[in-house]
Amino acid sequence: xxxxxxLQMTVRDALNQAMDEELExxxxxxxxGEEVAQYDGAYKVSRGLWKKYxxxxxxxxxxxEMGFAGIAVGAAxxxxxxxxxxxxxxxxxxxxDQVINSAAKTYYMSAGLQPVPVVFRGPNGxxxxxxxxxxxxxxxxxxxxxxxxxxxxxxxxxxxGLLKSAIRDDNPVVFLENELMxxxxxxxxxEAQSKDFTIPIGKxxxxxxxxxxxxxHLHIQLLLSSLLPSQFQxxxxxxxxxxxxxxxxxxxxxxxxxxxxxxGWPQFGVGAEICAxxxxxxxxxxLDAPAVRVTxxxxxxxxxxxxxxxxxxxxxxxxxxxxxxxxx
Amino acid sequence: MRKMLTIISNVxxxxxxxxxxxxxxxxxxxxxxxxxxxxxxxxxxxxxKGCDLHRLEEGPAQQAVLTREEGLQYxxxxxxxxxxxxxxxxxxxxxxxxxxxxxxxxxxxxxxxIEAGINPTDHLITAYRAHGYTLTRGGTVREIMAxxxxxxxxxxxxxxxxxxxxxxxxxxxxxxxGAQVPLGAGVALACKYQGRxxxxxxxxxxxxANQGQIFETYNMAxxxxxxxxxxxxxxxxGMGTSVERAAASTDYYKRGDFxxxxxxxxxxxLCVREATKFAADHCRAGKGPILMELQxxxxxxxxxxxxxxxxxxxxxxxxxxxxxxxxxxxxxxMLSNNMTNVEELKxxxxxxxxxxxxxxxxxxxxxxPPLEELCNHLFSxxxxxxxxxxxxxTKLKSVS
Numbered sequence: 001x002x003x004x005x006x007l008q009m010t011v012r013d014a015l016n017q018a019m020d021e022e023l024e025x026x027x028x029x030x031x032x033g034e035e036v037a038q039y040d041g042a043y044k045v046s047r048g049l050w051k052k053y054x055x056x057x058x059x060x061x062x063x064x065e066m067g068f069a070g071i072a073v074g075a076a077x078x079x080x081x082x083x084x085x086x087x088x089x090x091x092x093x094x095x096x097d098q099v100i101n102s103a104a105k106t107y108y109m110s111a112g113l114q115p116v117p118v119v120f121r122g123p124n125g126x127x128x129x130x131x132x133x134x135x136x137x138x139x140x141x142x143x144x145x146x147x148x149x150x151x152x153x154x155x156x157x158x159x160x161g162l163l164k165s166a167i168r169d170d171n172p173v174v175f176l177e178n179e180l181m182x183x184x185x186x187x188x189x190x191e192a193q194s195k196d197f198t199i200p201i202g203k204x205x206x207x208x209x210x211x212x213x214x215x216x217h218l219h220i221q222l223l224l225s226s227l228l229p230s231q232f233q234x235x236x237x238x239x240x241x242x243x244x245x246x247x248x249x250x251x252x253x254x255x256x257x258x259x260x261x262x263x264g265w266p267q268f269g270v271g272a273e274i275c276a277x278x279x280x281x282x283x284x285x286x287l288d289a290p291a292v293r294v295t296x297x298x299x300x301x302x303x304x305x306x307x308x309x310x311x312x313x314x315x316x317x318x319x320x321x322x323x324x325x326x327x328x
Numbered sequence: 329m330r331k332m333l334t335i336i337s338n339v340x341x342x343x344x345x346x347x348x349x350x351x352x353x354x355x356x357x358x359x360x361x362x363x364x365x366x367x368x369x370x371x372x373x374x375x376x377k378g379c380d381l382h383r384l385e386e387g388p389a390q391q392a393v394l395t396r397e398e399g400l401q402y403x404x405x406x407x408x409x410x411x412x413x414x415x416x417x418x419x420x421x422x423x424x425x426x427x428x429x430x431x432x433x434x435x436x437x438x439x440x441x442i443e444a445g446i447n448p449t450d451h452l453i454t455a456y457r458a459h460g461y462t463l464t465r466g467g468t469v470r471e472i473m474a475x476x477x478x479x480x481x482x483x484x485x486x487x488x489x490x491x492x493x494x495x496x497x498x499x500x501x502x503x504x505x506g507a508q509v510p511l512g513a514g515v516a517l518a519c520k521y522q523g524r525x526x527x528x529x530x531x532x533x534x535x536x537a538n539q540g541q542i543f544e545t546y547n548m549a550x551x552x553x554x555x556x557x558x559x560x561x562x563x564x565x566g567m568g569t570s571v572e573r574a575a576a577s578t579d580y581y582k583r584g585d586f587x588x589x590x591x592x593x594x595x596x597x598l599c600v601r602e603a604t605k606f607a608a609d610h611c612r613a614g615k616g617p618i619l620m621e622l623q624x625x626x627x628x629x630x631x632x633x634x635x636x637x638x639x640x641x642x643x644x645x646x647x648x649x650x651x652x653x654x655x656x657x658x659x660x661x662m663l664s665n666n667m668t669n670v671e672e673l674k675x676x677x678x679x680x681x682x683x684x685x686x687x688x689x690x691x692x693x694x695x696x697p698p699l700e701e702l703c704n705h706l707f708s709x710x711x712x713x714x715x716x717x718x719x720x721x722t723k724l725k726s727v728s
Contacts, residue, residue: 030521056521062551067510067544074514077499078451078528080521101504102511108705109492111485112728114499115708146715147706170708202713242713280720 007193012182014156015045015121018163019083021195023053026081029167032059032068033085033122042087043123043182069095069120073102076118076172083167086122089138089176096141103172104147119166121175124152125263126312128180132300137264142174143240143273149173149201150240156186158238161199169201176240204244206251208234232322240270245277252283257325258291261313266295289325294318371395372665376599382582382589382619388606392598399662402440402597404676406655409436409460411684412469413628416459416476420632424692425476428503429490432460434627437654438561439464441600442529446608451519453499453512454531456491457561457626461531465498469683473691481694487705506532506539509558513549516556516617527555527611529604535566537580546584546617553616557607558584560621561594567630568639581621594622595652625652704728 009017022029035042037050037060050058061068065086072084086092092099103116125137142150149171153159159177166173191197233255235247252258258278260271271293278284278291297311371393379387413433419425432439439460442452454461462472467483475482476490483493493501499515502508512530519526532542537560549556560580564571571578581589588610592603603620610618625648629636636645662668703715703726715724 059552062544062547064541064544064547066541067513067548070507070510070541070545071514071517071548074453074499074511074516075518075521076514077511078515078518080518097504097507098510102502102507106500107708109484109488110494110500110705111487112705112708113484113494117708149707171710 007188008185009156009188010183010185011153011156011159011177012043012045014160014186014188015163015177015182016047016049018160018167019046020049020052022164022167023049023057025195026167028079028081029083030057030059030080031083031085032061032072034061034063034087036060036085041085043179045177045182046085065091065095066098069098070102072118072120073098073116073172076103076116077106077114081117081119081167083119083121086120088127088134088179089122089124090134090136092120092122092138099142099148099172099174100145104145106147107171108147115170116172117170119163119169119173119175121163121166122177123179123182124176125178126180126296126301126308129303129305129308130301131303135301137262137296138174139176139240139262139264140269140273142176143243143270145241147172148241150176151201152176152237152240154181154236154238155184156188157192157197158199158236160188160192161197162201162238165198165201168198173201199238202239202242202244204238204247205236206233206247207236208232237270243273243277245281248274248278249281249283252278252291253286256286256288257322258287259294259318259321259325260291261294261318263296263312265298266293267298269293269295271295289327292321292325294321367666368396368668369666372661372667374598374661376596376602377593379593379599379603380581380591382579382584382591383586384588384590387590388599388602392602394598394661394667396662396667398444399658399667400672400676402444403655403658403662403668403673404680405440405464406436406597406658407677407680408469408683409433409439409463410655411680412463412472412687413459415684415688416473417628417632419473419477419688419691425490425632426478427489428456429476429632430457430630431628431632432457432626434648434653435561435563435594435624436460437597437600437657438559438594438622438624440654441594441597442559442604444597444601445604446527446529449497449524450526450608451497451499451512451515451528452531453502453508453515453528455505455508455533455536456501456503457533458491458493458501461498462493462495462501466495467493467498469687470690473687474694477691477694478696479691479694480697481690485701486697506536506541508532509536509539509542510545512558513545513554513556513617516549516554517552519555520553525612527557527608529557529559531559531561533566534560534562534564534571534578534580535569535574537562537583538575546587546619549617550584550587553614555611555614556617557604557611558587558617558619560619561624562621563624563626565626565630565639568634570639579621581619584617584619587617587619589619589621591621591623594624595648595654595657597654597658 036046037058040047072082075082106114106116126135151162153162166175260274262270275291294313373393376392378390381387413431420429443464471483478486491503512528516528581591593599607618703724706726710728712727715726717724
């Protein structure tokens with residue numbers, strides 16, 4: 001590791017570093033999931049951790065999501081701080097009862113007697129050519145539930161800072177990564193290289209100030225690309241729940257336009273919620289045009305490349321929507 | 329010596345109040361403490377039913393030693409549990425308790441026997457028929473009943489209700505059938521991880537026993553040698569479905585396959601205790617999980633909305649009550665071995681009844697939780713946050 005400010009790190013390595021640092025910092029933290037130990041992680045996110053920490057802290061599970069998610073929740077109830085990896089969030093559906101009914105609701109049902117400090121993490125949403133059963137975005141499903149915190153990091157700093165916060169949080173956190181981002185390198189500031197670097201949960205980040213407001217929990221890449229005119233402000237939500245409405249409202253009140261971008265399906269999605277919240281709040285009166293959502297196409301994800309490419313938001317879709325919103 | 333004490337105690341007994349607490353005679357200056365009447369048997373050994381074994385060379389001892397103190401304590405707890413459940417039945421019919429209410433009367437020997445076989449520092453988790461366990465794990469009747477009636481003095485401040493009660497080392501009270509089993513193995517994992525010589529008792533019913541997640545849990549608990557005692561409380565009916573109609577194999581103690589198992593008479597508190605001790609020794613020796621099937625019976629229907637007689641006969645219920653009632657069994661054992669007498673037991677009954685009445689009084693008069701606390705307890709150890717109400721103009725606040 002160099003001390004110079006310009007250190008490049010992939011999202012994968014940032015996640016790895018976050019877990020390594022938290023495992024070292026707190027004996028009670030441990031990782032369980034399929035292939036996380038001896039295989040170094042299905043997507044190599046936990047590479048090297050088993051070699052360093054051993055069987056007790058890095059645990060390979062059988063292919064039994066409902067069982068091991070429940071075990072993670074029970075361990076959290078009894079004082080440990082588990083990180084439960086789902087190989088993809090599609091498989092979390094088999095365990096969703098444990099995430100919602102056993103983890104999310106328990107602190108409330110027990111009137112504060114029983115906290116559940118567990119992190120559920122793994123890749124979420126579209127990948128490349130994995131077809132319908134392996135491409136669903138769960139941001140809206142988990143974002144719907146009180147008692148959960150739901151995070152969607154974008155770049156390496158997000159990944160590291162937010163995962164560390166999630167592990168240190170005493171509550172159930174759903175941490176939605178993205179497989180396509182794992183191999184993408186980003187600059188890590190000196191601050192981000194520190195072992196104590198955390199990013200607060202529940203605060204969005206204005207990635208690029210500008211005149212027109214956009215929001216995404218994915219596809220920031222597209223939004224910040226040079227193809228998109230630079231006067232458009234880009235907000236990186238970072239946290240889906242609790243959502244930072246204030247940052248969005250402030251931005252809308254300044255820019256007067258809103259386009260949301262997400263990979264998931266349109267109906268009852270994150271964008272839908274943002275639009276509803278803006279309508280109900282003080283920012284509505286500042287809108288010069290209706291808020292608009294750019295989303296994945298409302299179909300199960302197809303396999304053929306041309307079909308898959310046209311099932312997710314592309315830069316041309318975003319530019320088109322922005323121009324329509326601006327009436328240009 | 330014994331004869332002299334008998335004479336003295338007879339004399340003192342005649343001159344003290346019926347309650348017979350600390351009695352000091354002016355002349356003799358002898359203090360006789362309330363319960364050690366010298367002519368009661370201090371302890372006795374009882375033959376108990378053997379257990380059916382699965383993958384075990386030997387089972388629990390077929391004799392159990394019961395001391396007078398233990399017997400009286402078990403009796404008190406069994407009776408307290410019975411009366412508490414019957415009071416809940418009454419309050420439910422008066423519509424003071426609402427929603428779900430799954431009563432435990434008939435099954436008391438399980439909860440009391442298990443607690444007698446483990447330590448308070450051990451852990452326990454069960455499903456929704458949980459009032460008995462909440463009591464044995466340290467909850468008071470007052471806070472249990474106030475939780476049922478949804479008041480602020482309830483064990484979960486009125487926010488959980490019948491199925492969601494918690495105490496130290498007791499993880500509820502779980503509403504989703506079978507979900508508590510992986511949770512229990514997770515608690516056991518935490519015990520092993522932290523190197524504490526503790527175990528987790530993980531309970532489920534005959535209905536839950538067919539759940540896939542239970543088999544997933546058997547697998548992991550066995551692989552990782554988790555200190556987990558799986559206990560199937562087989563009360564013969566999963567809601568209205570008899571075990572024969574639900575399970576291809578009703579030998580629930582064998583369903584753990586590679587996990588050793590024992591089938592226990594769950595109506596006998598001593599059987600349950602000895603089996604639990606046996607199972608606990610197995611876990612503490614690092615041998616991994618073990619499975620116990622407790623054959624038991626519930627007098628009530630599945631819940632208060634089930635009269636309990638459409639899928640079984642009144643004769644069956646009556647037969648169990650007359651031949652296998654756990655309280656009667658203990659009472660008879662103690663009386664026939666002169667470990668207590670009818671008066672002493674009646675005294676306990678009176679005390680129990682009073683405690684239940686006081687608790688019911690509290691549960692019906694304590695105020696409901698304040699509306700200001702509606703949104704509290706969403707997150708632990710967190711900043712206060714704003715919570716969306718039923719419309720955009722309500723601004724509700726949540727604190728940890």
